[in-house]
Amino acid sequence: MVSGGSRLNRSGAEVVAFPGGQRLQVGFERSELQRILDLYGRMVAAGQWRDYAMNFEKDAASFCAFRRAAERPQVRVEKRPGLRNKQGMWTLFGEAGQIIKRGHELPGVLFPLERRLLKVVDG
16 A cells, blocks of 8 residues: 555656655755765865864755864855855865865866876976
C-alpha cells in the first residue's frame, strides 16, 4: 500500500517525497565536494590546513578549513542556492568572516585559495 505522500519507483520500492516538495537541507553535489576536497588535500600537503568541518542546514551548506582544530576556520566555502539568481550561490569567507569572493561558479570562487599554492619557478 502506498501512502498519500509516497510513490513507487521503477523497482517497486516506496519513495517518500519531502513534505511540500522542499528539501530538508542543502548539500554538496559529488563534483563540488570532489573539487573542494581536492583543494583541501593540496593545502594539507602544503602545510596550510590540518582539519576541516562541514555543516548542512536548510538554506546553506558550508565547508570550513582550519589551521588547527581549536581555532576559527581559516576559510569557509558556502553554498546558498537561494542566492543563485542574485550574486551567485558560492561565497568564500576569510578568517574574520569577511567575504573574499562571491560567484556563480565554484572554480572561480576557489581561485584565490588555489593561487596560494602556485609557486614561482626560476628557469
